[in-house]
Amino acid sequence: MDLTPACGLSIEEAASTFAALGSEQRLGVLRVLVRAGPPGLSIGALGAAAGVTGSTLTHHLRILTQAGLVQQTRQGRSIICAAAAFDRVQALSGYLLTECCADCATPGEHDHG
Amino acid sequence: MDLTPACGLSIEEAASTFAALGSEQRLGVLRVLVRAGPPGLSIGALGAAAGVTGSTLTHHLRILTQAGLVQQTRQGRSIICAAAAFDRVQALSGYLLTECCADCATPGEHDHG
């Protein structure tokens, strides 16, 4: 039986991506990063803005990067980080909305109120 | 300074909701539940279908319920669980899309391809 969902995320990928977002610290980092926009921020600047530095920041950044939520590019001595949340969040909501609900509901009908 | 986002989720709520989804086991439980649709399933039936039982299931169910992803109703001897993922996923994507990106992008412009 094929369990691969339509949105292209396996249950393992979905879980680890959700887990990557499941930390206030990382959500804070991502927040700074997303607000910084396409140009991104160096890891140093990011750490200063988010209140996380050194090896701890490296740790969280690895998790966010592996989840595809952040992209890194070397620029001179620094490493520039930029958020890539749009696609991921769409894939994530797609995971629950399309994959999980394929049998029981039509996505698009759900209402917020 | 007010950090409350437009989508109504605080960073703490967002993080704990993401964390609730950040487990293959819980994602599996939620999957069964969402596919079961509005009528829901008893905890026993849910556990049997998802391959999780007893205290472990109680544990995961508490997390999902506290995150607002699952709702429980007593029905005779059993407790019926039903998924409430639609609203939450919308709030969650809203969190990243609206709250995080308020300064740098207009939600709605992001494209999947």
Place this chain on the structure above:
DNA sequence: TGTTCATTTCGATAATCTTAGAAATATGGA
């Protein structure tokens, strides 16, 4: 090549999460 700045790896500790068995609680029925 040597120096400096930026980031990572290493190593250790504390904290949190997961899982599960056994006992306890709650509900419905005889």
Place this chain on the structure above:
DNA sequence: TCCATATTTCTAAGATTATCGAAATGAACA
């Protein structure tokens, strides 16, 4: 009341995650 069923609480072990300081690596520049 007594019994059977359904779920939870208690308790504890094992696994994973978070955090941090110090040393190490990588890149640019004199």
